[in-house]
Amino acid sequence: MRVIRTIKEMTDWVDAAKGPIALVPTQGCLHHGHESLLHAAKQDADIQGSVVMSLFVNPLQFRKPAYEAYPRQEQQDLELAENAGVDVVFAPEVCGMYPKARDLDWLFDLQNGQSGPRDRERFTIDHPEDTPEFEYVRVPQRLTHRMDGIDHPWHFDGVATVVRKLFQIIQPNTSYFGLKDIQQLAILQSLNLWMGSPTKIVPIPVVRDHDGLSSSSRLVLLDDEQRSIACQVVEFLNEASRQIRSSRNSVPDVLEGFRDACESIETEHNTLEIDALTYSDSTTLEELDDYSKNGVLYLAYIINGIRLAETLSQ
Ligand code: PAF
Secondary structure, three states, X not given: OEEEOOHHHHHHHHHXXXXXXXXXXXXXXXXXXXXXXXXXXXXXXXXXXXXXXXXXXOHHHOOHHHHHHOOOOHHHHHHHHHXXXXXXXXXXXXXXXXXXXXXXXXXXXXXXXXXXOOOOOOOEEEOOOOOOOOOEEEOOHHHXXXXXXXXXXXXXXXXXXXXXXXXXXXXXXEEEEEOOOHHHHHHHHHHHHHHOOOOEEXXXXXXXXXXXXXXXXXXXXXXXXXXXXXXXXXXXXXXXXXXXXXXXXXXXXXXXXXXXXXXXXXXXXXXXXXXXXXXXXXXXXXXXOOOOOOEEEXXXXXXXXXXXXXXXEO
């Protein structure tokens, strides 16, 4: 397995590559969910193709304190990638990935909307006034002003900017994203169409631990009581999903019932807060009042400051 640190070296490798390229974009701190993306990429790349995994903690999608606190474990991640059959890990420095950016703080400042207004319907590329060579993708309001985007729409601008750049550098035939991050997936599919990109985006089902919680790097932060609260929340969510499928009650009623059920969970030392709860179309992200086979139930909840998310497709 080769580790590449610069765009120049990466594009040279792409120019010389024979066969299809399957790309798994990551920010490291790999868990079972990433392993399933790598496994799918490996199967598609077959004997002739190559699997590239990017490993880059993207400052554009975090506030500065969260970026600094983000867990980094490169050695462990490289071992996991090698065991999963990855051929190349692309792990650039921030200044290598964004050579036109002035510095790290300048990247964080972009999140404050200084680069221009967001369109309601269309993707746009902004060129900040002081650095016109920098290309910052703005995701339309119709996709950002929902679910996790309500509080931080800039997060998805950061994701779209980095994924567009990775696609331009690596020119993958296929790229793999988890259904767990349903808003990210819908935005990237829409971005891909808008870019007229030849890359096929492959959605990968949610991977769950033995007790039903979806894999996440944050699960290790939970103590026993917190984990048991999370399991009860997921049980209630599964029940809500069953009720929506059976169409016995309207979606708003089911969601209200879910909130009531969560309030009844007894905790000794913890707080439980529902941060986002929606039933939406998985492509347009528009909220639905009735069952749809394209519907997806999304929940973000916070147990004593630890934010977790669940996605249940219908
Ligand atoms: O899902 C993630 O880990 C990130 O948002 C991604 C797609 C790797 C872009 O930084």
